[in-house]
Amino acid sequence: MAEAASDSEPNRPLVCNHCNRMEQAIGNRRLDFSVAAVLPAGGSGERMGTATPKQFCQVLQRPLISITLETFERVHWINDIVVVVSKQNFELMNLIIKRYGHSRTTVVEGALTRHQSIFNGLKAFVENQPCITWLQKPEVVIIHDAVRPFVEEDMLFHVATAAKECGAAGAIRPLVSTVVATNPESYLDHSLERAKYRASEMPQAFTFDVIYRAYQQCTDYDFEYGTECLHLALKYCGISARLIDGPPDLWKVTYKRDLYAAESIIKESLSKRVCIFTGIQEEPVQLGRLLQEALQKLMEVDVLNWSENKESRCIQTISSGQYYNFVCINVNNFELSQEIVKLLELIENRKLSVLYPVVLTVVHLNNLETSSPCVQMEDFISIKELAKEANRKNILIFRLLLNYTQELDKVEESVKEAASIIDSLIKQRSPALIGHFLVV
């Protein structure tokens, strides 16, 4: 049983999930053979210990499986993507496909064990199933656990091309712990020389006929207890897989701690760069420049002068998906200027915050020598409501009151403090502080 994916979300940003790379960086590789991918996602995630199977657990308000799928969907030389989920998660999977625009994904029904689920995914390409007429049997098939979100296009390319040459290929990583064998009394029988062994990871790739034939010959024991596709290719087809050293990020989300680790990795990659919109109004003492200099010590900073650039340039910047963090300097009183409200609309319209939380920090300037901050209560309440509404759309609005005087050294000190707070807000991405005034 399988169902087509829904229409993709228009104008989806082009950001690679966890390393903030533009679609262009995926490269213009061309392969002279067809490739498809099968992502087993039909497990229950018992070791995670959550009611929701781990592939559907949220990472920064987004299902883990969607983060993995995004990378595959943006690799243009992968023609079809099959995700294998249990029958009871079919509806949830299709909702995820629709919400995150995974338009190239086909859902296939899983089975009791991982090998059986993978085999079901492969069958979708060769058995004339009435509702999967669009899948074409590939020359090479990539198999990748849906709970391994940090796979990069390079690794997919390496295993696919190696599989085309050798019949099978898989990613490996050095062992962290030594492997030991126990005797029936649970005492040490012997230990393996760690340097001679590697951990088998994913992605793996096979010429389709090799892995399909292997699964056709599998014993019930293989299906029930096996965990290694490469082993099946060797056992049933005599194909010894090419083993390719993979990067550290290939690990599989298995336990709860792995979800926290995944969230930290994504937060770190989202926090790498910020776009400062200056020129929304005339800024005293060139605060935009000072803030840029202070922030540049903490992250990559680009500056866009709102008034000098046409709105299209600002739209292009937001749509590029290169930024998930924006800073605006608001020089008038404490309401949000219409430009900032416009910026919020652009972020929403470009669906930037569908994928990951967007941070918008509004820096309100207050010259202590000419005025004292008096926030009208109705302004304060209205902005808190606006921040709550934005948070429901995954946009976090933080507000910083930057008091300054004409004494430049004091200004620089205040700006340095402000930059440190902005850096922390971006890194933490915590909704707890949205709409509140942080004062420097």
Ligand SMILES: Nc1ccn([C@@H]2O[C@H](COP(=O)(O)OP(=O)(O)OP(=O)(O)O)[C@@H](O)[C@H]2O)c(=O)n1
């Ligand atoms: N019957 C199964 C079992 C597992 N998988 C998938 O295979 C991948 C790796 O398996 P594993 O990490 O063992 O997932 P679970 O079986 O869900 O985890 P646990 O063993 O803790 O229950 C996961 O994406 C999982 O969803 C699958 O498609 N079908």
Ligand SMILES: O=P(O)(O)OC[C@@H](O)[C@@H](O)[C@@H](O)CO
């Ligand atoms: O054994 P589990 O079901 O937790 O996960 C499957 C892993 O063993 C597998 O993905 C790699 O070892 C590569 O085959």
